[in-house]
Amino acid sequence: xxxxxxxxxxxxxxxxxxxxxxxxxxxxxxxLITFTFRDSTANAKSVLSVLGACVKCGDEIELTCExxxxxxxxxxxxxxxxxxLGE
Numbered sequence: 607x608x609x610x611x612x613x614x615x616x617x618x619x620x621x622x623x624x625x626x627x628x629x630x631x632x633x634x635x636x637x638l639i640t641f642t643f644r645d646s647t648a649n650a651k652s653v654l655s656v657l658g659a660c661v662k663c664g665d666e667i668e669l670t671c672e673x674x675x676x677x678x679x680x681x682x683x684x685x686x687x688x689x690x691l692g693e
Contacts, residue, residue, distance in 0.1 A: 609670040619662035624691035637673025
């Protein structure tokens with residue numbers, strides 16, 4: 607299991623479009639991918655779960671990847687978030 611904290615840079619936070627991009631990226635991996643924000647844990651492969659976390663711009667989340675491709679998954683997701691998830 608690997609994890610890393612990352613700050614959301616999107617001006618509008620994780621609304622539908624960036625949440626969809628995050629999920630699409632996460633679904634490319636076999637690992638279980640979740641993130642923790644405040645006191646809740648969200649499944650990064652579920653758009654509804656990501657949206658339900660209500661993550662805003664400037665919020666810090668902790669990504670956790672667990673499985674056979676966890677290192678690659680974490681690197682790809684942190685990169686996608688830091689690049690703004692298409693925005």
